[in-house]
Amino acid sequence: TPATPVNAARLAAAAQEPANWMTHGGTYQEARYSPLDQINTRSIARLKLAWYGDFDTSRGQESTPLVIDGVMYTTSSWSKVYAYDAATGKLLWRHDPKVPGDRGADACCDVVNRGVAAWNGKVYVGTLDGRLEALDAKTGKLVWSTVTVDQTRPYTITGAPRVVKGKVLIGNGGAEYGVRGYVSAYDAETGALAWRFYMTPNPENKPDGAASDAILMSKAYGTWHDGAWKQTGGGGTPWDAIVYDTDFDQVIIGTGNGNPWSWEHRSGSKGDNLFLGSLLALDAETGAYKWHYQETPSENWDFTSTQPIILTELTLQGRQRKALLHAPKNGFFYVVDRKDGALISAEPFTTVNWATGIDLKTGRPIEAPGARYERTKKSFWAMPGPFGSHNWHPMAFSPKTGLTYIPVQDVPLDYNYSPDFKYSPQRGTWNTGIEATTFAGPGSESHRRLLAMQTRGALVAWDAVRQKEAWRVQHGNLASAGVLATGGNLVFQGTPDGRLVAYTADTGRQVWSWQGFDGIIAGAMTYAVGGEQYVAVVAGFGGSNALHAPFAVAPKVGLHGRILAFKLDGRAVLPDNTRPLLPPNVPEQTWPAETVSRGAALYGHCAACHGFGTYAANVIPDLRRSPMLSVKSAWDAVVLGGALADKGMPNWTGRIAAEDVEAIRAYVVDRARQLRDDEAAAQAAAKARDR
Numbered sequence: 113t114p115a116t117p118v119n120a121a122r123l124a125a126a127a128q129e130p131a132n133w134m135t136h137g138g139t140y141q142e143a144r145y146s147p148l149d150q151i152n153t154r155s156i157a158r159l160k161l162a163w164y165g166d167f168d169t170s171r172g173q174e175s176t177p178l179v180i181d182g183v184m185y186t187t188s189s190w191s192k193v194y195a196y197d198a199a200t201g202k203l204l205w206r207h208d209p210k211v212p213g214d215r216g217a218d219a220c221c222d223v224v225n226r227g228v229a230a231w232n233g234k235v236y237v238g239t240l241d242g243r244l245e246a247l248d249a250k251t252g253k254l255v256w257s258t259v260t261v262d263q264t265r266p267y268t269i270t271g272a273p274r275v276v277k278g279k280v281l282i283g284n285g286g287a288e289y290g291v292r293g294y295v296s297a298y299d300a301e302t303g304a305l306a307w308r309f310y311m312t313p314n315p316e317n318k319p320d321g322a323a324s325d326a327i328l329m330s331k332a333y334g335t336w337h338d339g340a341w342k343q344t345g346g347g348g349t350p351w352d353a354i355v356y357d358t359d360f361d362q363v364i365i366g367t368g369n370g371n372p373w374s375w376e377h378r379s380g381s382k383g384d385n386l387f388l389g390s391l392l393a394l395d396a397e398t399g400a401y402k403w404h405y406q407e408t409p410s411e412n413w414d415f416t417s418t419q420p421i422i423l424t425e426l427t428l429q430g431r432q433r434k435a436l437l438h439a440p441k442n443g444f445f446y447v448v449d450r451k452d453g454a455l456i457s458a459e460p461f462t463t464v465n466w467a468t469g470i471d472l473k474t475g476r477p478i479e480a481p482g483a484r485y486e487r488t489k490k491s492f493w494a495m496p497g498p499f500g501s502h503n504w505h506p507m508a509f510s511p512k513t514g515l516t517y518i519p520v521q522d523v524p525l526d527y528n529y530s531p532d533f534k535y536s537p538q539r540g541t542w543n544t545g546i547e548a549t550t551f552a553g554p555g556s557e558s559h560r561r562l563l564a565m566q567t568r569g570a571l572v573a574w575d576a577v578r579q580k581e582a583w584r585v586q587h588g589n590l591a592s593a594g595v596l597a598t599g600g601n602l603v604f605q606g607t608p609d610g611r612l613v614a615y616t617a618d619t620g621r622q623v624w625s626w627q628g629f630d631g632i633i634a635g636a637m638t639y640a641v642g643g644e645q646y647v648a649v650v651a652g653f654g655g656s657n658a659l660h661a662p663f664a665v666a667p668k669v670g671l672h673g674r675i676l677a678f679k680l681d682g683r684a685v686l687p688d689n690t691r692p693l694l695p696p697n698v699p700e701q702t703w704p705a706e707t708v709s710r711g712a713a714l715y716g717h718c719a720a721c722h723g724f725g726t727y728a729a730n731v732i733p734d735l736r737r738s739p740m741l742s743v744k745s746a747w748d749a750v751v752l753g754g755a756l757a758d759k760g761m762p763n764w765t766g767r768i769a770a771e772d773v774e775a776i777r778a779y780v781v782d783r784a785r786q787l788r789d790d791e792a793a794a795q796a797a798a799k800a801r802d803r
């Protein structure tokens with residue numbers, strides 16, 4: 113007999129059917145914990161690749177697959193959807209929403225997608241250009257599609273939808289560029305809008321005809337003052353965490369950073385700016401406001417609170433509390449009461465220097481002197497920076513060990529005060545309100561190495577009751593990837609250099625490691641078919657860490673998107689898909705020094721995708737190695753002729769003048785020459801060592 117399709121009862125009781133992974137974080141609690149234990153510390157030596165599927169996209173892969181009754185549904189970059197037989201890996205169907213390539217420049221942090229939601233025989237995907245689509249789960253045929261954003265503005269969708277009581281919830285992104293963030297709920301059958309909640313006030317304090325009207329006008333608007341937010345929308349984009357709390361029939365949303373980032377330019381250095389950087393609880397039926405807790409008042413650093421939220425119960429001082437666990441970008445681990453949003457405790461889970469602690473009485477951070485760089489008019493060397501101490505990489509919580517497993521990253525950034533800020537509505541342009549030099553990247557190989565040394569990833573097991581680290585696996589580089597915890601006393605985490613690694617959940621001892629060809633940043637999941645347990649993860653390096661933190665990139669690996677599924681005694685063989693790295697492409701031609709330095713400033717247009725300071729992770733081509741670099745006509749055909757527009761490279765005609773495009777080429781050639789010299793020096797040094 114065919115199984116009942118995914119419905120409210122099955123989703124609410126998802127923990128009772130661990131063979132399936134029916135919603136983004138495993139169950140509505142989103143703990144990414146599975147009690148399955150066939151794969152355990154004793155059997156794990158036999159864990160081998162069972163099957164794999166190659167996507168028809170490269171770039172960053174951040175999806176967590178769903179598995180429902182033997183069928184896996186996953187997404188790739190560019191919001192494509194794939195269905196596989198979860199036991200054999202046979203591709204059942206795929207769906208390409210055909211996102212126009214030039215929308216790639218609207219995505220701050222790669223053209224990623226974090227997965228689908230399932231409900232009543234359909235799967236739902238949010239597309240990078242802001243659509244929400246319902247597909248027939250059997251055939252992949254489009255059932256309905258609705259545009260959820262104003263597509264004339266740089267809105268994106270990268271997050272996974274969630275289905276709650278027959279409504280599909282979806283957020284959006286764009287707070288580096290300038291949009292007004294919101295969550296929408298659509299009828300799962302028809303695609304009709306049920307409710308919408310904006311994260312920032314209407315600039316004229318008018319009703320939007322949305323569920324957010326009353327609270328924004330009565331409570332939030334007064335926390336904003338004159339500034340650029342009235343033009344930009346203020347940000348607050350809920351681009352990842354949306355969880356359904358069955359205990360209180362409420363949806364809890366993690367909200368995004370402000371736009372511009374600078375509080376001064378955004379809101380005249382006044383007001384808390386609700387609901388930026390907050391946990392926000394809404395009535396699941398109506399979207400009406402219930403409570404909020406703002407983790408980063410007067411947001412100023414791109415400190416989003418969109419990071420994954422885990423719902424649980426903890427015994428704290430003899431009292432059972434329905435709590436949520438949260439490790440947002442700002443570096444503090446928060447335990448919050450789900451009943452009313454009251455802060456229970458907060459401690460830094462890694463190195464943090466922007467605040468010395470959280471005042472438990474007021475719930476507010478105790479900011480460090482200098483952190484408000486617009487007040488001191490100096491730069492502030494911050495830990496964390498905009499990468500966050502923890503980003504979207506899913507964390508996990510095991511009820512068996514009581515530990516939360518956090519993919520921690522320590523990445524500093526020097527925020528530089530910018531006296532002048534002018535909002536640019538031009539597509540593809542970040543509007544952060546902080547000085548462009550902040551993103552200039554390393555100026556030399558030695559500078560790059562210094563930054564790399566300051567930049568680290570770690571897998572941290574955190575005791576939420578004692579607010580203390582239980583154990584830590586320190587990685588050698590910025591090795592952030594999502595986490596899965598299982599009843600087999602195991603924690604799985606990938607690495608950007610292509611491994612999947614398992615540790616004991618109680619002590620953090622490495623017990624298994626598998627080497628593939630593609631960097632892994634997504635979170636693994638687990639399921640069972642025919643009595644066999646599988647662990648699956650999508651592979652494909654990318655996202656913000658790859659595009660923006662070249663000082664920390666992994667060694668060169670394959671750049672195809674893949675889904676990998678493992679089981680005990682699996683017998684699949686993965687073909688090597690690595691591509692050789694092209695050598696630096698240095699033409700004879702030289703330019704005057706002024707042209708090169710003008711090009712360096714103009715390169716700001718390119719940095720968000722091609723890497724700060726031209727240091728690229730090769731997810732998007734390293735321009736220093738581009739075959740186009742040495743040929744002006746080819747370079748121009750791409751930059752001004754749109755030759756690679758469908759691959760995601762925008763046509764810059766009308767936005768960058770032809771002579772400026774040439775100045776950028778002059779700068780990149782200069783950097784390519786530097787790279788060639790650095791590589792030659794490194795080779796000579798290696799030779800000398802070998803002798």
Ligand SMILES: O=C(O)c1cc(C(=O)O)c2c(n1)C(=O)C(=O)c1cc(C(=O)O)[nH]c1-2
Binds near residue numbers: 269270271284285500
């Ligand atoms: O402000 C936004 O709207 C927004 C959106 C996104 C996104 O949708 O991916 C990211 C961020 N911000 C961001 O700040 C960030 O660090 C980030 C990392 C990633 C990623 O996929 O690696 N996305 C995003």
Ligand SMILES: [Ca+2]
Binds near residue numbers: 287368369414416
């Ligand atoms: Ca952001």
